[in-house]
Amino acid sequence: MNKNILYIAIAVIVGLLAGWLIFGNSGSEANANKDVSEMSDTHDHSGESENQIWTCSMHPQIMQPEPGDCPICGMDLIPAESGADGLAMNEIKMTENAMALANIQTTIVGNGSMSEDDGMISLSGKIATNEENNAVQASYFDGRIERLNVNYEGQKVNRGQLLATIYAPNLVAAQQELLTTASLKKSQPELYKAVRNKLKNWKLSESQIDAIESSGNVRDNFPVYATVSGTVSEVMAREGDYVKQGQPILKVSNLNSVWAEFDAYENQISNLKVGQKIKVVTNAYANKEFDATVSFIDPILNNATRTVTVRATLKNTDDLFKPGMFVTGKLKGEMKMNNEVITVPASAVMWTGERSLVYIKTNPNEPVFEMREVTIGNRNGENYTVTEGLQNGDEIVTNGTFTVDAAAQLQGKKSMMNQEKKEDAMMPMSEMEMEFSENFQKQFKKALKPYLQMKDALVASDADQVSFFAKEALLLLKAVDFKGIGNMEQSHLKKSIEMLEAIVANDNLENQRSHFVILNENIVPITMNVKGTDEILFIQKCPMANNNKGAIWISNQKEIRNPYFGEDMLTCGEVVDSIN
Known part of the structure; x- marks a missing residue:
């Protein structure tokens, strides 16, 4: 009995010891793992906090490493997308699904190989009338158009064809002189000859003058005949109109030859010269090329399009070319094939008018892209040569480029429409030099006080007060x-x-603010050239005013109080200059 109790006691002790060894160690390990996990979590969150980028919802180009206010509009910064972790500042990442839906394709670029089209420059243009063959059919005497025989554009006229009949009082008087001097031509031949010459100067023929003299009758209406053959390009008078001597009636263009006028960009000018052979192709005759020669290169560059006009003369005896028709010109240019020149498809290049852009795939294993500015050379068919910005082996987007750019713009990254540029809008204004007399400056400074009060009224969104102070400033400005x-x-x-x-x-606040934009564009340069203002003035600017084009104003306080938005965006803006 005692032995059994002893065995049971020993078994219990052994069991408890085994349980402690098994479960006790497991719990310790769990606790240890828990501590390690907590430490790891704490470390990860710390790392995320340190790498977090903050941006502005209204100005996504603002990227700061810590929270705060937007330096442009004053709004609270928000955390940037966590999905951008591991990407450079202007890199964007797209999903495989988005890539497939947008049919985005990439190509690895390298040096272009020589082919038939290498060195060919492609120019776009239109057919225009040859101005050397244009003529104006004018009235040779004062009168009223009784009948206009040619009265619509596109009508064919031949030399000697009757264009119009005109009642001419001066010609009636000249005919009376002719009939009077005809009886005196033996005694006063010089006078008779002078009268005949007067009628000749009015484009009357010898036979017409002889017919008047022999019949003894005075004609009231006189014909006007075409002096050239061609096509009417403009009708400049109507029946019943009174015309002066020399006033145009019709414009006639001879379309036996026409001009093909092309636009050439700056980087193509060095490859062009007068006398160069050019092949012209038009959609109307797609399978036919027409040979021509460059006859003129405009010496003045068009500032709006950054192009020059290149002209070639085409024979048009078969009437194939119509003015206004789109054409393409191809000519041989000097093209240096070297390691610095890379050929890319035209679909890969986005052209903004000032710069050319492509999208580079920066990660070969993931759909990560970044915009890059490049310098393009000649266009050869469907390809561009790139002289700067790309290297052999770069992988670029060749299809769906605008889709990638749209994604970059939505994520606030550098894109075609969101280009990071230095603020230089105020530079021309600050450098604008004006000279005013002391008397003018003294009178002008009086108008600044009601101007500043008007600005404060705009901040308060009080349209009545705006009109009141604007009237005061107006009276003072008119008095200078x-x-x-x-x-x-x-x-x-x-x-x-x-x-x-x-x-x-105007009592509409928004309209007042619109006029205030233009007012400041004119009054700020004057104020910046007036010496000795009564107090320090600050030139301030809101980049979101004027439909996001930006607008300036003058303030006597350094603190921003926005007159274009009032309470809606009171602190949006910055000081861009000051007047001491």
Whole structure:
């Protein structure tokens, strides 16, 4: 009995010891693992906090490593997308699904191989009338158009064809002189000859003059005949119109030859010269090439399009070319094939008018892209040569480029429409030099006080007060002495007065603010050239005003109080200059 109890006791002790060894160690390990896990979690969150980028919902180009206010509009910064972790500042990442839906394709670029089309420059243009063959059919005497025989554009006319019949009082008087001097031609031959010459100067033929003289009858209406053959390009008078001597009636173009006018970009000018052979292709005759020669290169560059006009003359005896028809010209240019020149498909290049852009795939294993600016050379068919910005082996987007750019823009990254640029809008204004007399400056400074009060009224969104102070400023500006100031100065002052008048006459706050934009564009340069202002003035700017084009104003306080948005965006803006 005692032995059994002893065995049971020993078994219990052994069991407890075994249980402690098994479960005790497991719990310790769990606790240890828990501690390690907590430490790991704490470390990870710390790392995320350190790498977190903060941005502005209204200005996604703002990227800061810590929270705060947007330096442009003053709004609270928000955390940037966590999905951008591991990407460079201007890199974007797309999903495989988005890539497939947008049919985005990439190509590895390298040096282009020589082919038949290498060195060929492609130009786009239109057919225009040959102005050397244009003629104006004018009236040779004063009168009224009784009948106009040619009265619509596109009508064919032949030399000697009757164009119009005109009642000419002066010709009636000249005919009476002819009949009178005809009886005196033996005694006064010089007078008779002078009268005949007068009628000849009015384009009457010898036979017409002889017919008047032999019949003894005076004609009231006289014909006007075509002096050239061609096609009517413009009708400049109508039946019943009174015309003066030399006044145009018709414009006639001879379309036996026409001009093909092409636009050539700056980087193509060095490859062009007068006398160069050019092949012209048009959609109307797609399988046919027409040979021509460059006859003119415009010496003046068009500032709006950054192109020059290149002209070639085409024979058009078969009437194949119609003015206004689109054409393409191909000519041989000098093309240096070297390691610095890379050929890319035209679909890969986005052209903004000032720069050319492509998208590079920066990660060969993932759909990560970044915009890059490149310098393009000639266009050869469906390809561009790139002289700067790419290297052999770069992988670029060749299809779906605009889709990638749209994704970059939505993520606030560098894109075609969201280019990071230095703020230089105020530079021309600050460098604008104006000269004013002391008397003018003294009078002008009086108008600044109601201007500043008007600005404060716009901040308060009080349209009535805006009109009231605008009227005060207007009266003071109208009283200033204009004498002795230059044309540029007068132009700015007159435009300022015009805008103040518009603000006074308008009680709609938004319209007042629109006029305030233009007022400041004119009154700020004047103020910056006035010496000795009564207090320090600050030139401030809101980049979101004027439909996101930006607008400036003058303030006597450094603190931003936005007159274009009032309470809606009171602190949106920055100080861009000051006047001491």
